[in-house]
Amino acid sequence: MSLLPVAEAQGRLMALAARLPTERVAIPDCAGRWLTEDIAALRDQPWADLSAMDGYAIRAGEWPGPWRVAGESAAGGPLPAPLGSGEACRIFTGAPLPQGADSVLIQEDAARDDAMLRGLGDALALGRNVRAAASDFARGGLLLKAGAALGPAQIALAVLGGHGVLPVARRARIALISTGNELVPPGAPAQEGQLPSSNAPMLAALLGGLPCDVIDLGIVPDDLDSVTQAFVRAADADIIVSTGGASVGDHDVVRPAFACAGGSLDFWKIRMRPGKPLMAGTLGSAVFLGLPGNPVSAFVTATLFLLPLVRHLLGAASPLPRTAPATLAAALPATGERDDYLRAFRTETGVASVTSQDSAATAALAMADCLILRPARSPAAAAGDPVTVLPLT
């Protein structure tokens, strides 16, 4: 079986399932999710011509001063009376300009003597220190598009646009199955031949920032019946993730167990290192991702496939990991027949790969803050050469 290129596998994975149904969620709980529908502004922002500074509203286009101070405008206060010829209105930041005013003289540039006011500098340019009505956005206009990530700025925009509830996908349910006769739960004493199971806690931590509920189905021994039963128990999740048992050894039973449970495999084996034995398919309405058991392989494949799949189900317009250009701080050897995702860290002089690229080297993985992406058959690279990285933080 030939190895599938990463981008093709990502495309096929996304095609296995559509976005989850929409629910309407109060804004404080929408952060970190994605809009599933376009939203329009329900109001103008600013709602009127507002002062950007504390000072005096004047008719700069008509009269260079001095002015007679008449009235006051404060945010949240009563609307000021229209401004007459030769008048200035005391005004504060965020307050509406009186009708007829066109500019705001800041108080540092003004001298006031009782009701009389004069400017200390040059004549004020028309429109100075005024935020025009609807200059941020206008009622009825498109505020945010479906698929937009709801970060802090988008939350502020939606609230100012008049929204208190937003359409987002319902939380994803993700079932985790850790296969391996050698595994013991985190913190349990590991006897000879045993190993603490780190993959499920690592995946739960990776998923921690996403709006999803993780159902850890625990450690399952490497036998056909046990793994089949685990798949059956996981079938009502949106995504089923297994780790281990993905390769070609006699104890690698994930593929046959998935078939026994009624699953349909879409692909197996990717042209990447680490992560070659990755597989994906569907079981009922659930999407299945079978990750390799090696902790580093599981980490890298989860970053490149699981997180994008979750973001896709949750409605993200751009679910794939972002990449960035970088410079190599140290030389790298030529790559082989698979795309390399080297664990690396950023330094002041560029990115450097961590000490060990073994797919079981977790101490080295923990030092990494990015992956260097080196396509298959890349020639050796020197310090200073440009590379593409995938930031992890």
Ligand SMILES: Nc1nc2c(c(=O)[nH]1)N[C@H]1C(S)=C(S)[C@@H](COP(=O)(O)OP(=O)(O)OC[C@H]3O[C@@H](n4cnc5c(N)ncnc54)[C@H](O)[C@@H]3O)O[C@H]1N2
């Ligand atoms: N003859 C071949 N052998 C292997 C191939 C191959 O193409 N031909 N591929 C290798 C590659 S690449 C990888 S990656 C591994 C993946 O193997 P599996 O997915 O079948 O994983 P296991 O054999 O079950 O485990 C591998 C390794 O990881 C440890 N492990 C498993 N689960 C966990 C866990 N939850 N927490 C921590 N560590 C875990 C396990 O003890 C093994 O040491 O196959 C190569 N072999």
Ligand code: MOO
């Ligand atoms: O591809 Mo495996 O994931 O090298 O270790």
